[in-house]
Amino acid sequence: MASHSESIIREPLITGKNITYGQITDDVLRPVENMPGKAWWIGFSVASLGALLWVVSISYTFWFGIGAWGLNKTVGWAWDITGFVWWVGIGHAGTLISAVLLLFRQNWRNSINRSAEAMTIFAVICAATYIGAHMGRPWMAVYSLPLPNQYGSLWVNFNSPLIWDVFAISTYFSVSLVFWYTGLLPDIATIRDRATGLRRRIYSVLSFGWTGSVKTWQRFETVSLILAGVSTPLVLSVHTIVSMDFATSLEPGWHTTIFPPYFVAGAIFSGFAMVQTLLLVTRKVLGLENYITMFHIESMNKIILVTGSVVGVAYITEFFIAYYSGGEYEQYTFLNRFIGPYWWAACMMYGCNVLMTQMMWSKKVRTNIPISWVLSIIVNIGMWFERFVIIVTSLHRDYIPSSWAMFYPTWVDVGVFIGSIGLFFTMFLLFIRVLPSVAMAEVKLILKSASEQAKKKLIDDGHLDPAHVDFYKDNLIKFDSVEHSDYEKV
Amino acid sequence: MSSTKYILGVFDDPDELMHGIDKLQKNSVPIYDVYTPMPIHGIDAKLGIKDSRLGYAAFMFGCVGGSLIFGLVYYFLVHDWPMDIGGKNYFAIPDFIPVTFEWTVLFASYGMAFTFFFSTHLFPGRAPRVMDLRATNDKFVIAIDAKGNIPHEDITNILKEAGASEVKHNDRKYVSYE
Numbered sequence: 001m002a003s004h005s006e007s008i009i010r011e012p013l014i015t016g017k018n019i020t021y022g023q024i025t026d027d028v029l030r031p032v033e034n035m036p037g038k039a040w041w042i043g044f045s046v047a048s049l050g051a052l053l054w055v056v057s058i059s060y061t062f063w064f065g066i067g068a069w070g071l072n073k074t075v076g077w078a079w080d081i082t083g084f085v086w087w088v089g090i091g092h093a094g095t096l097i098s099a100v101l102l103l104f105r106q107n108w109r110n111s112i113n114r115s116a117e118a119m120t121i122f123a124v125i126c127a128a129t130y131i132g133a134h135m136g137r138p139w140m141a142v143y144s145l146p147l148p149n150q151y152g153s154l155w156v157n158f159n160s161p162l163i164w165d166v167f168a169i170s171t172y173f174s175v176s177l178v179f180w181y182t183g184l185l186p187d188i189a190t191i192r193d194r195a196t197g198l199r200r201r202i203y204s205v206l207s208f209g210w211t212g213s214v215k216t217w218q219r220f221e222t223v224s225l226i227l228a229g230v231s232t233p234l235v236l237s238v239h240t241i242v243s244m245d246f247a248t249s250l251e252p253g254w255h256t257t258i259f260p261p262y263f264v265a266g267a268i269f270s271g272f273a274m275v276q277t278l279l280l281v282t283r284k285v286l287g288l289e290n291y292i293t294m295f296h297i298e299s300m301n302k303i304i305l306v307t308g309s310v311v312g313v314a315y316i317t318e319f320f321i322a323y324y325s326g327g328e329y330e331q332y333t334f335l336n337r338f339i340g341p342y343w344w345a346a347c348m349m350y351g352c353n354v355l356m357t358q359m360m361w362s363k364k365v366r367t368n369i370p371i372s373w374v375l376s377i378i379v380n381i382g383m384w385f386e387r388f389v390i391i392v393t394s395l396h397r398d399y400i401p402s403s404w405a406m407f408y409p410t411w412v413d414v415g416v417f418i419g420s421i422g423l424f425f426t427m428f429l430l431f432i433r434v435l436p437s438v439a440m441a442e443v444k445l446i447l448k449s450a451s452e453q454a455k456k457k458l459i460d461d462g463h464l465d466p467a468h469v470d471f472y473k474d475n476l477i478k479f480d481s482v483e484h485s486d487y488e489k490v
Numbered sequence: 491m492s493s494t495k496y497i498l499g500v501f502d503d504p505d506e507l508m509h510g511i512d513k514l515q516k517n518s519v520p521i522y523d524v525y526t527p528m529p530i531h532g533i534d535a536k537l538g539i540k541d542s543r544l545g546y547a548a549f550m551f552g553c554v555g556g557s558l559i560f561g562l563v564y565y566f567l568v569h570d571w572p573m574d575i576g577g578k579n580y581f582a583i584p585d586f587i588p589v590t591f592e593w594t595v596l597f598a599s600y601g602m603a604f605t606f607f608f609s610t611h612l613f614p615g616r617a618p619r620v621m622d623l624r625a626t627n628d629k630f631v632i633a634i635d636a637k638g639n640i641p642h643e644d645i646t647n648i649l650k651e652a653g654a655s656e657v658k659h660n661d662r663k664y665v666s667y668e
Contacts, residue, residue: 021502021527021628146566155566159575164588171592175599182603185612186626190527193623193666208607209616212626214537216610217529222542223606230548230595241588441528448504 005449005458008468012452013108014443015481016290019451021444024291025190028438031286032191036433039285044429050422057415058133066136068412074405075395079413080134081245082387083420086270087127088169088242089263089383092235093271094120095176098183099231102224107450108299110442111291114187115282115432116275117180122427123274124173126420131169133416161244168241175234179227182220185210187436239267246390253333253394256321262314266383269307269353273379276300278428280373282437289481291438294367298478301366304379308357311386315350333394341406342393349389352382367478452482494642494659496522498622499632499649504530506653507630511536513652514632519645522633525625548602555597560590620666622658629655 014024031040061068071078094116101109132138143149144166146156156163189210192203210216243263246254276297283292322334337346356378359365366372397404431437448454459469473487501507504526511533514521524533534541563586567573572580607613625631634645636659646657 025527025627146562152571155571157573158563158567158589159573159582159585161588164592167589167592171596174596178599178603182606186527189618190626192618193620193626204618205615207618208612208614209618210612210626211619212525212527213523214526214533215523215539216612217526218534218539219542219544219606219610221529222544223602226545226548226602227599230552230598233591234595237588237591444528 005454008455008458008464008472010450011293011295011472011475012450012455012479013111013293013295013446014291014451014453015293015479017453017483017486019290019447019453021447024440024443024447025194027288027290028187028436028440028443029191029194031432032434032436033194037285040429040433043425047422047425047429050419051426052419052422053415054419054423057412057419058129060412061133061416062138066134068410070407070409070413072405072407074398074403075392075407077134077395078392078407079388079409079417080130082384082391083417084127084130084134085242085263085387085391086384087123087130087420087424089239089267089270089387090274090380091120091123091127091172091176091271092239092264092267093275094118094123095172095179095231095235096268096271097275098179099228099235102228103232107446108296110446111288111438112275112279112296112300113442114180114183114439115279115428115437117176117183118431118435118437119275119278119428120176120271121173121180122424122431123271124169124176125427126424128169128173129420129423130416161241161248164241165245168238172234172238175227175231179224179231182223182227183439183442184435186212186220186441187439190440191436236264239264251394252327252329252398253390255330256318258314258317258321262311262318265307265310265314266353266386269304269311269357270380270383272300272304272307273376273383276304276372276376277380280369280376282432286432286437288438291443293481294479297369297372298363298366301360301372301375304376305357305360305366308353308360308379312354315354329399333398336397337389337393340393340397342389342396345385345389345393348385349382352378353386356382363478369480452476456486492636492642492659493661494636495663496621496660497634497636497639497642497645497649498658498660499634499652499654500622500624500656500658501630501632501653502628502655503653504528504630507632508533508536510632510649510652510654513648514634514645517644517648519634519639519648522635525621525631525633527626527628527630530630544602544606547605548598551601551605552594552598554601556590556594558597559593560586563589618666619664621660621664623665 036044066080069078069080094113097109097116098113101113132141135141144156144163146158147153158164185208188203188207189212192200192207195203240260240263243259247256247259249255279292280297283289319334322330325331337343356375359375365375392407396406455472458464459472476482476484476487499510501510507524507526507530511521511524515536521537524537526533564581567582568580620626621633622629622631632649632654636642639645642659646659649657
């Protein structure tokens with residue numbers, strides 16, 4: 001059946017009184033159907049300036065070559081691969097929310113999956129630009145594909161993790177795109193059927209002629225489920241392969257078997273932090289407090305806490321194994337993280353990722369929006385430094401002391417990085433302007449079972465265990481979008 | 491002869507819609523299709539629609555993708571240009587697994603998605619065949635082919651009794667064509 005009453009001890013996923021199916025459409029489409037407000041324009045202006053910086057810096061890099069960056073013979077990978085791994089990691093949360101949480105039937109994903117998936121796609125685009133740029137001659141990217149050529153044909157080396165990475169990232173981007181767009185079809189159809197004139201024509205083309213008939217929905221659900229099923233191992237494979245770019249080398253600090261799970265946990269960690277950064281602002285600016293509730297925020301914080309702790313355990317394991325291996329280069333690399341010239345980067349990494357997130361054991365912190373937002377930014381900073389430490393600190397002093405060196409970024413390095421953030425936000429802001437940022441059909445699905453009003457009705461009807469009702473009411477206290485006075489009498 | 495082509499029962503609530511389907515079926519009124527703004531579970535079983543076979547399509551496409559890239563890599567690294575890397579085996583199967591996995595997933599996803607689009611007639615630019623524009627927003631619509639299904643008044647009454655907020659007698663099949 002379409003609805004059944006959910007246990008009262010579960011927290012509501014949609015708050016507010018008199019939410020109807022039509023109300024959900026109106027609320028979600030408000031930014032799409034109206035002119036954007038001041039906040040959007042300010043954000044968009046700043047983001048486009050950042051994107052402009054990216055265009056300038058990346059063009060400079062393409063024109064003059066990667067000599068424009070601060071790389072040297074010893075540190076041959078620095079901000080480029082740091083930025084690449086950072087962005088790919090951020091992308092992982094979108095797939096995790098849309099695929100893994102779907103398989104686990106976590107209904108709270110329904111209102112955040114759309115924007116998280118969009119974030120995945122934009123983050124992977126940012127990551128891919130780094131890959132293109134770091135080749136120096138970006139048109140040579142074609143040689144990473146196994147295409148017949150005049151040298152024999154000389155094929156690409158499928159024994160190399162770098163080639164696996166080409167396949168992993170391109171597959172990941174393609175599959176995320178089809179997953180996202182298929183999910184968008186019913187919602188684009190909703191915009192189409194409410195619009196007139198040219199807008200209607202545009203959204204009509206984009207909607208692929210979606211009708212919402214029984215068969216369409218049945219197949220749609222099958223496709224979503226199977227895509228979730230194949231995306232789950234895919235997302236794990238992507239960061240596993242990214243980590244193998246390092247782990248299969250003989251570089252001390254990189255050559256460890258713990259890298260795949262450690263990178264995957266770190267990716268989910270940083271991805272959820274970025275989702276949190278974006279959604280805490282989005283829900284406020286777009287007025288989506290009833291759909292992205294405190295329960296969603298706290299759940300994401302719990303995932304950040306868990307994955308942050310997994311990452312912490314991985315750090316400790318790494319240190320122990322370096323000691324236990326007895327390899328002096330390995331031992332020196334890890335010691336060098338603290339006593340070497342990049343000690344401050346290691347402090348940022350361990351401090352931001354492990355120490356700061358441990359604050360989230362406290363419920364007060366998890367349910368405090370400003371603190372959560374600041375912590376999510378801190379996690380993103382920490383995860384950037386994690387990649388910087390792994391890449392630059394390991395490379396700058398590996399074997400021969402005569403080739404030890406430092407890495408100093410040029411303005412182009414900084415410009416490409418800051419610019420990629422601008423590019424990301426430009427794409428995200430355009431997305432929330434032209435496409436529904438919440439999956440309306442999926443939110444409508446849970447309105448009758450998991451909304452506050454449905455649960456309120458159950459309470460008003462009686463027949464519930466008073467202890468459960470009290471538990472439920474206690475849980476509601478943290479919600480900022482609930483009228484608490486309604487619950488005083490019941 | 492009335493000019494009504496389709497009778498639409500417009501419901502505000504999915505449970506009432508299900509009730510409406512039951513009532514129509516009890517009275518042996520064939521249902522043309524049902525349009526809803528969200529997936530409603532159980533409706534396909536009621537209308538006698540068989541389970542989707544897209545899963546098989548995904549499996550087959552996945553097999554094709556995996557075999558294709560595995561075969562290609564075998565050709566590249568073992569047959570066409572074997573590379574001696576410290577005397578190791580040319581046919582290094584573990585190294586083939588990552589790309590084989592990626593293409594299995596890629597082909598399964600795209601093959602299945604395009605099969606879905608193809609079988610459901612979804613493609614960019616297709617004119618949407620919509621019977622009621624609110625069916626993608628907040629209304630749940632049962633469509634009944636009016637031809638042969640007479641008397642229309644009885645159908646209207648059945649739908650009203652089941653809780654339809656509105657019953658429409660449409661002279662045109664689709665309202666979305668300009």
